[in-house]
Amino acid sequence: MTNTLHRYGNSESFRDDYILFAIPCKGKNDEGAVEKLKTFLRICARHQPANMGNSTFGSYKASPHLNPTSHWNRDYTQDCESVIDAVQKPGTVAAVFEGKQKAEAALREVIQADLGLSINMSTSVEGAQSCCESTGIKRHSVEYSLGFWDPHDHLPNSQVLELSTMCGHGMVSFNMAKKMLDMVREGRRSPEAAVLTLARFCPCGVYNPARARRLLEDARTRQR
Amino acid sequence: MQIDPKKCVACGNCIPVCPMGAIYIDPAIRRATINYDECVECSTCYRGMSQEHLNPVMVRTIRGLAKMFRFRFEPEPDVCPTAAFVMEELEWPRIARRVFSDPLVEHKSTGIHGRGTEEVKTNDVAHRVGLGEAGYVIEFGRPGVGVRFRDIQKMTQGLAAIRVDFEAKNPITHLMTDRSTGELKPDLLNEKILSAIVEIKTPIARVPEVLETVTRVSKQLETVIAVGVSTRCDERGEEKVLSALLDEHGYSYYRAKTNLGLGRVTNVEKVEEAARDEHLASVR
Numbered sequence: 373m374t375n376t377l378h379r380y381g382n383s384e385s386f387r388d389d390y391i392l393f394a395i396p397c398k399g400k401n402d403e404g405a406v407e408k409l410k411t412f413l414r415i416c417a418r419h420q421p422a423n424m425g426n427s428t429f430g431s432y433k434a435s436p437h438l439n440p441t442s443h444w445n446r447d448y449t450q451d452c453e454s455v456i457d458a459v460q461k462p463g464t465v466a467a468v469f470e471g472k473q474k475a476e477a478a479l480r481e482v483i484q485a486d487l488g489l490s491i492n493m494s495t496s497v498e499g500a501q502s503c504c505e506s507t508g509i510k511r512h513s514v515e516y517s518l519g520f521w522d523p524h525d526h527l528p529n530s531q532v533l534e535l536s537t538m539c540g541h542g543m544v545s546f547n548m549a550k551k552m553l554d555m556v557r558e559g560r561r562s563p564e565a566a567v568l569t570l571a572r573f574c575p576c577g578v579y580n581p582a583r584a585r586r587l588l589e590d591a592r593t594r595q596r
Numbered sequence: 597m598q599i600d601p602k603k604c605v606a607c608g609n610c611i612p613v614c615p616m617g618a619i620y621i622d623p624a625i626r627r628a629t630i631n632y633d634e635c636v637e638c639s640t641c642y643r644g645m646s647q648e649h650l651n652p653v654m655v656r657t658i659r660g661l662a663k664m665f666r667f668r669f670e671p672e673p674d675v676c677p678t679a680a681f682v683m684e685e686l687e688w689p690r691i692a693r694r695v696f697s698d699p700l701v702e703h704k705s706t707g708i709h710g711r712g713t714e715e716v717k718t719n720d721v722a723h724r725v726g727l728g729e730a731g732y733v734i735e736f737g738r739p740g741v742g743v744r745f746r747d748i749q750k751m752t753q754g755l756a757a758i759r760v761d762f763e764a765k766n767p768i769t770h771l772m773t774d775r776s777t778g779e780l781k782p783d784l785l786n787e788k789i790l791s792a793i794v795e796i797k798t799p800i801a802r803v804p805e806v807l808e809t810v811t812r813v814s815k816q817l818e819t820v821i822a823v824g825v826s827t828r829c830d831e832r833g834e835e836k837v838l839s840a841l842l843d844e845h846g847y848s849y850y851r852a853k854t855n856l857g858l859g860r861v862t863n864v865e866k867v868e869e870a871a872r873d874e875h876l877a878s879v880r
Contacts, residue, residue: 489858521823
């Protein structure tokens with residue numbers, strides 16, 4: 373889940389990006405963890421996550437047998453149930469929230485459920501601190517992202533980076549992010565459709581369609 | 597990864613999908629083709645695109661007619677109309693590309709998906725990074741650039757020279773032939789992967805020295821790196837030591853991963869072991 377740590381942007385740009393994830397520790401609390409991971413996801417699903425995932429697929433995923441009529445009526449509905457059902461063995465599960473309130477509400481329920489699994493929050497430093505204070509949590513450990521170091525200028529512009537780095541395994545390519553930016557600017561694709569195209573490439577389900585939609589809307593009128 | 601030329605209709609949908617930009621339409625054969633040396637076997641094209649399984653001859657005919665009349669069809673951009681990608685069996689050393697680039701492939705050394713270990717994510721249970729210690733995750737190649745093992749080796753050699761502890765369970769550590777020098781298996785050095793993570797741990801006072809080394813070596817690498825530094829919070833849940841060091845040395849950090857401390861040991865054997873130890877200690 374270093375894949376949720378390094379996202380391009382400043383604190384303000386993470387205002388709609390709160391990720392909660394649960395992970396069992398091998399040999400310490402992985403017995404019976406599958407049911408606990410499902411409970412965690414069920415709690416998160418009650419608080420309208422923007423996305424959720426089980427390390428294998430997210431609530432938006434590619435179809436291995438797409439019906440050709442999909443070009444005119446693609447299904448954009450979120451499928452959280454299949455993410456929960458598909459948890460078969462101990463591993464990381466995650467839910468993405470588009471606001472602090474929803475993340476906090478989910479976290480309160482997770483605390484009450486007392487699952488015994490390690491729970492982490494990935495967002496701005498201030499955002500996580502604030503959530504911990506309001507839910508009465510004393511942080512155990514913290515890992516700071518020092519960002520991307522690119523001494524030889526390999527990286528593209530900030531709009532492309534903001535969109536593509538939300539899949540921390542690098543499955544959302546720069547070129548695909550750029551293509552969606554262009555399609556939205558040219559009126560060839562709605563921001564809603566564009567973000568779900570990007571989200572389908574992220575197999576962990578940690579891509580944040582809500583933040584991506586805002587970034588695409590911003591980019592439409594503000595070329596960089 | 598391969599593209600079946602009998603199935604490919606050269607629609608070009610897969611070209612922007614590839615994180616390494618390794619797919620192109622070969623004008624000689626009029627089919628999408630993969631630059632085998634640049635492909636990192638991440639399977640994004642195979643798994644990330646939806647597949648339609650249409651008849652390739654029919655699709656080529658329709659596309660040819662539409663092209664003749666300059667019609668432009670606006671298809672869904674993440675679809676391979678003929679399911680033309682073929683996942684192939686890989687052998688050493690090329691298989692290292694898939695293991696490090698495809699997040700759905702489990703590393704044998706860690707038993708988990710992904711490029712690193714559980715790091716501080718389970719620190720409340722595993723106590724990997726303690727008070728006064730700093731853990732580092734130095735990630736190469738991501739986003740969107742990729743990295744060859746020879747560049748990773750430059751960093752592991754640089755870090756070994758200042759005598760740091762490499763995380764034993766990390767997949768890169770497993771590929772070292774000598775941890776004291778940071779050398780990796782020589783037959784891997786030219787292999788390209790999407791990303792990899794080197795994990796180390798030091799006393800917290802050494803953070804500036806380590807980051808300075810990482811900065812210096814990163815200038816010699818033909819890739820991009822992302823650095824994360826972690827530590828344990830105090831009993832009040834506050835962390836002022838590492839952040840002060842980072843501030844003092846001019847490192848920016850906007851985002852963090854926070855372990856909320858809700859985990860505990862629940863495996864029956866481990867709980868009994870802990871109770872036994874406690875009992876023995878009280879008897880003594």
